[in-house]
Amino acid sequence: MSLIRPLPSAPPAAAPDHLAALRGLLPGIAARAAARDADGAFPAEEVAALHGIGLLAAPLPAALGGDGLGTAPEGAAALCTALRLIGRASLPLGRLWEGHVNALRLVLAHGDAGQRAAAARDARAGRLFAVWNTGAPGEPPLRLERGPGGVRLLGRKVLCSGAGHVERALVTAIEDADAPARLVLVPLAVGERADLSGWTAQGMRASASGAVEFTGLALPEAALIGKPGAYETPPDFAAGAWRFAAVQAGGVEALVEALRDHLRRLGRGGDPIQAMRLGEAAMQAEAARLWAEAAAQRAEAADAGDAAVAFVGLARIAVERAAMEALALAERAIGLPAFLRPHPAERIARDLSTYLRQPGPDRALAGAAAHVLAAPAAVGDLWR
Numbered sequence: 258m259s260l261i262r263p264l265p266s267a268p269p270a271a272a273p274d275h276l277a278a279l280r281g282l283l284p285g286i287a288a289r290a291a292a293r294d295a296d297g298a299f300p301a302e303e304v305a306a307l308h309g310i311g312l313l314a315a316p317l318p319a320a321l322g323g324d325g326l327g328t329a330p331e332g333a334a335a336l337c338t339a340l341r342l343i344g345r346a347s348l349p350l351g352r353l354w355e356g357h358v359n360a361l362r363l364v365l366a367h368g369d370a371g372q373r374a375a376a377a378r379d380a381r382a383g384r385l386f387a388v389w390n391t392g393a394p395g396e397p398p399l400r401l402e403r404g405p406g407g408v409r410l411l412g413r414k415v416l417c418s419g420a421g422h423v424e425r426a427l428v429t430a431i432e433d434a435d436a437p438a439r440l441v442l443v444p445l446a447v448g449e450r451a452d453l454s455g456w457t458a459q460g461m462r463a464s465a466s467g468a469v470e471f472t473g474l475a476l477p478e479a480a481l482i483g484k485p486g487a488y489e490t491p492p493d494f495a496a497g498a499w500r501f502a503a504v505q506a507g508g509v510e511a512l513v514e515a516l517r518d519h520l521r522r523l524g525r526g527g528d529p530i531q532a533m534r535l536g537e538a539a540m541q542a543e544a545a546r547l548w549a550e551a552a553a554q555r556a557e558a559a560d561a562g563d564a565a566v567a568f569v570g571l572a573r574i575a576v577e578r579a580a581m582e583a584l585a586l587a588e589r590a591i592g593l594p595a596f597l598r599p600h601p602a603e604r605i606a607r608d609l610s611t612y613l614r615q616p617g618p619d620r621a622l623a624g625a626a627a628h629v630l631a632a633p634a635a636v637g638d639l640w641r
């Protein structure tokens with residue numbers, strides 16, 4: 258018998274009330290998260306359930322069949338909530354959906370009309386997208402060579418979330434050592450070119466963040482999205498970090514929920530020291546949410562610029578700190594059971610600690626500090 262119970266069937270997605278539909282799916286997704294916690298696992302049914310409520314197409318503009326969730330400034334708050342709610346139920350699923358949203362944003366921002374329409378068709382059909390940028394340390398970056406009628410890829414990427422499951426991968430590749438990277442949209446079949454053997458992380462096991470070998474892959478010219486350097490276009494490149502912070506904030510909420518359940522079950526919540534820990538953990542969950550929401554508003558504003566990037570730099574570190582504080586509080590309050598399967602705090606803590614590791618945290622904080630140092634406004638008015 259399968260350990261994984263079927264998800265409730267999705268309500269019809271006629272009216273795009275994605276958040277209400279998502280809230281209906283979340284208990285089922287959270288209940289399956291423990292069974293998904295295995296090497297090589299991937300939440301395929303959960304991704305299909307997100308598709309069932311229209312969340313794979315929701316980032317598209319209305320003209321392409323979506324409702325601008327995360328691609329229009331007015332969709333920022335709803336996107337932040339969706340990322341947080343999914344992260345709360347399952348951090349690996351949150352990571353996968355965040356990558357899908359990011360890839361669609363990039364294609365919509367930099368692709369031509371034909372590329373945008375094709376990506377929209379694929380998203381509406383339930384194909385999962387991802388952005389794979391990370392190269393293997395010590396190996397040359399993924400290369401792009403011109404050939405008759407198109408391009409060929411040479412090399413591989415690592416830490417590719419959804420490897421073997423993603424059907425549309427937006428990868429960065431170098432055409433010329435001195436030129437900025439190109440974005441290449443690679444169609445993949447399920448199971449193709451993926452190697453999960455190196456994904457030995459303690460947490461986020463169900464994110465299938467493996468290596469993908471691209472050598473020999475030939476693609477038409479139309480696979481190239483945007484101009485060289487499109488991937489790192491400011492402010493989106495750095496400001497987009499708010500989205501992983503929102504997923505992490507959901508993970509903090511899940512951890513504090515597990516801590517509260519534990520204290521209730523054991524009748525230990527009335528102890529003044531445990532109550533103090535729970536209060537502090539609840540403060541951290543709320544701090545993470547408030548930072549993520551404030552960062553979403555600034556990063557997605559139509560006039561977002563350097564100040565938004567600096568604010569997001571502070572926000573991602575503030576969420577990381579809140580998470581690390583909540584992890585320490587949960588460990589101390591729960592004690593050994595927090596390290597024993599199948600206590601939910603054990604898995605959530607492993608997933609959260611792993612997912613907190615994001616690129617260049619020192620650089621993000623130093624960049625924000627440089628903005629604060631140079632800005633003429635009073636400190637209290639810096640982020641207005």
Ligand SMILES: Cc1cc2nc3c(=O)[nH]c(=O)nc-3n(C[C@H](O)[C@H](O)[C@H](O)COP(=O)(O)OP(=O)(O)OC[C@H]3O[C@@H](n4cnc5c(N)ncnc54)[C@H](O)[C@@H]3O)c2cc1C
Pocket residue numbers: 352356387388389390391415416417418419461464466611612613614615616617618619620
């Ligand atoms: C679950 C998961 C899924 C992922 N999925 C994807 C994916 O789908 N696509 C993708 O492209 N990537 C993915 N990644 C990779 C991710 O984007 C980051 O590349 C990775 O997490 C970096 O982590 P790190 O701690 O090694 O970062 P680093 O940036 O190496 O930071 C480690 C430490 O070194 C410091 N540091 C960084 N640079 C320097 C420097 N030059 N000199 C001195 N110190 C430095 C940092 O401040 C930090 O203290 C994933 C990662 C995780 C955890």
